[in-house]
Amino acid sequence: MIGNTSNQGAPSQRGVERPGSRKMPIAVLVSGRGSNLQALIDACALPDFPARIVLVLSNVADAGGLARAERAGIPTQVLEHRLFASRQAFDAEMQRRIDASGAALVCLAGFMRLLSPEFVAHYAGRLINIHPSLLPAFPGLRTHERAIAAGVRFAGCTVHFVVAEVDAGPIIVQAAVPVHGDDTPDTLGARVLDAERRIYPQAVRWFAEGRLTVEGKIVKIAAPPAAPGAAINPPTEVRPQR
Numbered sequence: 001m002i003g004n005t006s007n008q009g010a011p012s013q014r015g016v017e018r019p020g021s022r023k024m025p026i027a028v029l030v031s032g033r034g035s036n037l038q039a040l041i042d043a044c045a046l047p048d049f050p051a052r053i054v055l056v057l058s059n060v061a062d063a064g065g066l067a068r069a070e071r072a073g074i075p076t077q078v079l080e081h082r083l084f085a086s087r088q089a090f091d092a093e094m095q096r097r098i099d100a101s102g103a104a105l106v107c108l109a110g111f112m113r114l115l116s117p118e119f120v121a122h123y124a125g126r127l128i129n130i131h132p133s134l135l136p137a138f139p140g141l142r143t144h145e146r147a148i149a150a151g152v153r154f155a156g157c158t159v160h161f162v163v164a165e166v167d168a169g170p171i172i173v174q175a176a177v178p179v180h181g182d183d184t185p186d187t188l189g190a191r192v193l194d195a196e197r198r199i200y201p202q203a204v205r206w207f208a209e210g211r212l213t214v215e216g217k218i219v220k221i222a223a224p225p226a227a228p229g230a231a232i233n234p235p236t237e238v239r240p241q242r
């Protein structure tokens with residue numbers, strides 16, 4: 001069923017906008033449990049956060065993310081892709097609904113659908129995604145399993161602008177986490193997810209503050225905070241001699 005569960009009568013989002021608010025309206029697309037969505041909901045509840053969620057849209061009717069949005073009083077919509085004749089038709093309807101919401105930024109948060117070139121082009125420069133690897137390593141699925149099998153010492157996550165090629169757009173922010181010798185995809189995934197919840201709201205904040213510009217493959221951040229020094233895993237036991 002193509003549903004619209006917009007809950008106009010629900011309590012308003014905690015700490016968020018009123019009509020005329022200067023917070024940037026954003027839409028979040030989800031297919032699953034929605035822990036990244038929750039991080040965005042929590043961030044948007046902060047009085048000084050410069051964005052507000054105006055729509056959570058899912059292609060999966062029982063996605064956990066929808067319940068999280070409803071609890072926060074955010075309008076939700078369900079649009080089941082299998083009821084559309086083509087990817088283009090589904091994406092066009094999704095685009096119509098997102099644009100009707102007034103969203104200025106679209107955040108993919110575990111949205112498990114490939115997007116048509118038309119959809120990606122329509123939102124060029126205002127469509128971002130979070131991916132559970134240190135791109136360009138391990139694009140695609142089963143990232144934690146593949147990172148462990150490759151023997152890498154660090155895994156992580158990436159927030160990036162979306163381009164036509166999957167998991168290939170300009171990188172906004174990344175977090176690295178160590179891979180432990182006894183990690184399973186689940187234990188590594190949990191560590192990465194913790195980092196995801198930190199970097200996605202940060203990327204949205206920078207975008208909404210107008211601090212991001214894209215030059216080719218490179219994202220420039222106006223007045224970025226200083227990065228810490230090298231992370232080494234396993235930690236070194238030898239100190240360089242001067």
Ligand code: GRF
Nearest residue numbers: 033034035036110130131132
């Ligand atoms: C996250 O690992 C995200 O990086 C990937 O899909 C997963 C979604 O998890 N794109 P959740 O629905 O946010 O909990």
